[in-house]
Amino acid sequence: xxxxxxxxxxxxxxxxxxxxxxxxxxxxxxxxxxxxxxxxxxxxxxxxxxxxxxxxxxxxxxxxxxxxxxxxxxxxxxxxx
Amino acid sequence: xxxxxxxxxxxxxxxxxxxxxxxxxxxxxxxxxxxxxxxxxxxxxxxxxxxxxxxxxxxxxxxxxxxxxxxxxxxxxxxxxxxxxxxxxxxxxxxxxxxxxxxxxxxxxxxxxxxxxxxxxxxxxxxxxxxxxxxxxxxxxxxxxxxxxxxxxxxxxxxxxxxxxxxxxxxxxxxxxxxxxxxxxxxxxxxxxxxxxxxxxxxxxxxxxxxxxxxxxxxxxxxxxxxxxxxxxxxxxxxxxxxxxxxxxxxxxxxxxxxxxxxxxxxxxxxxxxxxxxxxxxxxxxxxxxxxxxxxxxxxxxxxxxxxxxxxxxxxxxxxxxxxxxxxxxxxxxxxxxxxxxxxxxxxxxxxxxxxxxxxxxxxxxxxxxxxxxxxxxxxxxxxxxxxxxxxxxxxxxxxxxxxxxxxxxxxxxxxxxxxxxxxxxxxxxxxxxxxxxxxxxxxxxxxxxxxxxxxxxxxxxxxxxxxxxxxxxxxxxxxxxxxxxxxxx
Numbered sequence: 001x002x003x004x005x006x007x008x009x010x011x012x013x014x015x016x017x018x019x020x021x022x023x024x025x026x027x028x029x030x031x032x033x034x035x036x037x038x039x040x041x042x043x044x045x046x047x048x049x050x051x052x053x054x055x056x057x058x059x060x061x062x063x064x065x066x067x068x069x070x071x072x073x074x075x076x077x078x079x080x081x
Numbered sequence: 082x083x084x085x086x087x088x089x090x091x092x093x094x095x096x097x098x099x100x101x102x103x104x105x106x107x108x109x110x111x112x113x114x115x116x117x118x119x120x121x122x123x124x125x126x127x128x129x130x131x132x133x134x135x136x137x138x139x140x141x142x143x144x145x146x147x148x149x150x151x152x153x154x155x156x157x158x159x160x161x162x163x164x165x166x167x168x169x170x171x172x173x174x175x176x177x178x179x180x181x182x183x184x185x186x187x188x189x190x191x192x193x194x195x196x197x198x199x200x201x202x203x204x205x206x207x208x209x210x211x212x213x214x215x216x217x218x219x220x221x222x223x224x225x226x227x228x229x230x231x232x233x234x235x236x237x238x239x240x241x242x243x244x245x246x247x248x249x250x251x252x253x254x255x256x257x258x259x260x261x262x263x264x265x266x267x268x269x270x271x272x273x274x275x276x277x278x279x280x281x282x283x284x285x286x287x288x289x290x291x292x293x294x295x296x297x298x299x300x301x302x303x304x305x306x307x308x309x310x311x312x313x314x315x316x317x318x319x320x321x322x323x324x325x326x327x328x329x330x331x332x333x334x335x336x337x338x339x340x341x342x343x344x345x346x347x348x349x350x351x352x353x354x355x356x357x358x359x360x361x362x363x364x365x366x367x368x369x370x371x372x373x374x375x376x377x378x379x380x381x382x383x384x385x386x387x388x389x390x391x392x393x394x395x396x397x398x399x400x401x402x403x404x405x406x407x408x409x410x411x412x413x414x415x416x417x418x419x420x421x422x423x424x425x426x427x428x429x430x431x432x433x434x435x436x437x438x439x440x441x442x443x444x445x446x447x448x449x450x451x452x453x454x455x456x457x458x459x460x461x462x463x464x465x466x467x468x469x470x471x472x473x474x475x476x477x478x479x480x481x482x483x484x485x486x487x488x489x490x491x492x493x494x495x496x497x498x499x500x501x502x503x504x505x506x507x508x509x510x511x512x513x514x515x516x517x518x519x520x521x522x523x524x525x526x527x528x529x530x531x532x533x534x535x536x537x538x539x540x541x542x543x544x545x546x547x548x549x550x551x552x553x554x555x556x557x558x559x560x561x562x563x564x565x566x567x568x569x570x571x
Contacts, residue, residue, distance in 0.1 A: 005559055012325075015552070026530050038137075039530050043130065047137045048526070051145070051519060055324075062321040062556075070318060071560045077315050 002072045009071075012063030016056040023049050084225075091220045092232045094287045095213040098168045098280040099233060101273070102209045103240025104247075105175035106202055108269045111248055115266045119183045120195045128184060131192040139203035144518035147207020148510035149307065155212050155506030156306035159297070160219070160290045163506070164212030165281065171205035172277025174198040179270025207518075211510030218497035219290040223567035224380060230493035231376020235369055237489070238482070241339060242365045245358050247272065292502045306507040310500075319499050320512055326561050327495065328516025330392040330553025331488045333546035336521035337399060338481035339365070341546070344525060345403060346474070349539050350410035351462045353448075356471065363475045368482035372490040379491030383563035388495065389554055391487025396550040398484075399543050402477050407539060409470050415441040430454070443467045498566040520549055 027045040038044050065071055109116065113136070117123075121132035147167075155163035178198050184191040213233050221229040247269045255265035288294075296302050303309050311317050339361070346357040379387050419440040426433045432454040439447045444467035451458040466474065492513075500508040528542025 001559075008555070008559065012556070030530065030533060037529065038133065038526060039533065041133055043133045044137045044526065047134075047141055048523065051141045055515060055519060058321055059325060062325055065318055065321070066560070071322070074322065074560060074562050075564065077318055 002069065005071060006067055006069055009063045009065070009067030012066060013060050014063070016058075016060035016063070019056050019059075020049070020053060023052060085220060085222055088220055088229060091287065092217055092229060094280075094283045095164075095217050096232050096236050098164065098284055099209055099213045100236040100240050100243065101276045101280050102168065102171045102206055103237050104243045104276070105171050105273050106206050107241050107244035108175070108248065108273075109178065109199060109202065111244055112266055112269070115261055116195065119266075120181070120191045122184055125184075125189075127189060128192045131196045135192075135196045135199045139199045141519055141522060143200050143203030144207040144514045145511060147204035148211060148514040149207075149507065150204065151208020152211055152310075152507035152510040153306045155208070155215070156303050156504050159293050160212050160216045160506065161284070161287060164209055164216065165284050167205040167208040167212065168277060168280055168284065170201055171209070172273055172281075174201040174205065175270050175273040176277075179267040179273075203518075207510065207514050210513060211506050214493035215497060215505050215509065216290050218494060219292040219502070223565070225377075226497070226565075227379035227384065227491050227494040228373065228377040230497065231373045231490045233493055234376060234486075234489050235372045237335070238339065238365055238369055238372070238485070242362060242369070244269070245362050249355065249358055249362075296503055301503060303503040306504045310504045310508045310511070316500065316504065316508060320508055322556075322560060323496060323499055323509070324512035324515055326553060326557035327388060327488075327492060328512045329520045330516075330550045330557065331388070331492055332516035332519070332521030333524060333549045333553075334392055334395040334488050335485050335517060336524045337395065337543070337546040338478075338485040341524050341528065341542075342403075342406075342478050342481055345406065346410075346478075350407060351464050352410060353463045353465045356465055360471060360475050360478055364478035364482050367475070367479040368486055371483055371486035375487050375490035376494065379494060380565070383565060384491040384495040384498075385557065385561045385563040387491050388488045389558050389561075391484045391489075392550050392554045392557070394487070395481070395484045396547050396554060399481070399547055400540055402481060403540055403543060406474055406477050409473055410464050410466060412439075412441055412445060412447050412464055415443060415445065418442050441467075443470070445470060 023045070026039075027042075027049065030039045031042050031045060032040045034040075070077075117132055121128045121135075123129055151163050151167055154166075175198075178195060181187075181191055181194050181198075210233075213236075214230055217233055218226055218230050251265055251268045252260045255263070255268075259265045289297075293302070309316065311320065342364075343357065343361050346352045346360060347354065350357075352360075375387050375391075417439050420437065422435065422437040424433060424435045432452055435451045435453070435458075437449045437451075439449075441447070446465040448463045448465070450461045450463075452461075453459075496509040496513060497505060524546055527545040531537060531541050531544055532539075534541070
């Protein structure tokens with residue numbers, strides 16, 4: 001199980017940047033001055049990408065910790081607090 | 082085991098205030114169409130920009146920011162005065178929204194003031210929940226912590242129930258026209274001040290949390306809660322685990338089961354406004370006791386197992402459930418038994434309104450209104466379900482709210498047990514509000530985004546909550562422990 005937790009850490013590390021790329025792609029394809037929906041306006045995209053970037057970075061950090069085995073035993077972390 | 086002395090007073094004081102904060106936050110969302118018409122006219126670009134900011138900034142930026150600001154304050158000066166402050170800010174902001182003159186009276190001041198007050202609402206909401214959950218948890222015994230904190234967990238759903246109930250009641254009392262085009266929409270906002278004053282009165286009579294009081298007496302409170310929460314590696318790892326293993330999934334399950342379901346009934350199924358909201362109201366009433374049931378069960382079975390089961394059920398069953406709702410409301414395959422129509426011409430507005438009523442064999446009805454002004458007519462369909470179908474949809478929505486109760490019922494106890502007393506308010510508030518505000522709040526936007534992709538259908542928007550829920554389920558199941566941390570005194 002520890003090996004699975006560690007290997008999946010790589011997946012979590014990759015999902016963070018992938019989510020940001022997807023959002024940038026979504027913004028590039030949908031921002032359109034002629035459109036009327038929220039997804040056609042630049043402001044929601046700026047807000048969402050700005051707030052989502054540190055969250056995605058957090059997922060990458062989580063993946064890094066998992067890969068390094070720091071989440072192998074969560075009870076041990078709780079004891080450190 | 083006997084209940085701790087005064088626990089029900091503590092629960093009442095915390096829950097009533099939190100419920101009112103949710104009520105205040107929801108009425109703005111539920112009345113957003115009317116508010117947009119009064120304060121944010123689409124033809125004015127500045128007002129339209131402010132409207133977008135009010136929609137997106139309040140949930141995504143200000144709520145997590147409020148979690149940090151008030152979380153820090155709560156760990157520095159105490160729980161009681163901090164969540165009293167959030168209540169005052171929320172109540173005053175809501176009341177004042179109901180007092181602002183419309184755009185046509187004071188111009189750009191109107192949308193600017195509404196935006197400011199909406200941001201204050203988001204800030205207050207960000208600070209409220211962590212305080213209330215922490216305050217209750219720090220008064221309870223370990224063996225019943227899930228049960229006692231689950232009462233706080235009912236407030237988000239009851240706040241939605243109260244807001245819908247008040248809106249529907251006032252709409253009926255003053256009439257749809259006065260409510261929409263007159264001053265009727267203001268009453269739910271103005272009512273808030275009465276609710277908040279009652280809640281402040283109750284909360285002022287409460288004492289500080291005994292665990293925080295003890296830390297304060299011993300001089301062990303945190304000097305810099307933000308640094309200790311996010312700069313201390315072990316604690317930061319727990320914040321990440323709470324966010325990605327639980328609150329992220331909880332946010333999308335919570336939002337999809339209640340709000341996306343409401344939007345789906347109105348916009349995809351074209352249900353009549355009153356019937357759609359009545360269905361949601363009944364479903365909320367049916368499912369709400371399960372918050373307490375699952376909170377209580379989590380004291381015996383562990384928090385993780387129940388929360389993960391709720392997320393998994395949502396991930397697996399959302400598409401079949403929403404599809405069944407869609408098919409139930411689809412009248413295209415039903416036999417018509419009666420058709421009537423009427424036409425009204427308004428010479429002043431130069432428009433003709435044609436209304437066609439169709440009754441179907443199962444007693445469901447379809448009202449189609451075609452408004453012709455210039456160019457192509459604007460068509461609006463409103464379906465009223467038969468009694469049998471209505472109850473079927475109530476059951477399906479209640480089932481989704483049941484998933485919400487499984488994830489949301491035990492989550493306060495889970496978060497409280499994860500972090501030490503001196504930085505608990507800060508540490509639990511941020512992942513909670515990123516999970517709910519950001520991941521949950523993104524459901525309508527990203528669902529719309531997905532439906533712009535070629536080849537998608539009316540259910541495709543669900544891939545966002547399903548995907549996020551699945552990710553959270555895998556992370557939570559793998560990395561979290563089901564063990565209950567009984568000692569939260571440190």
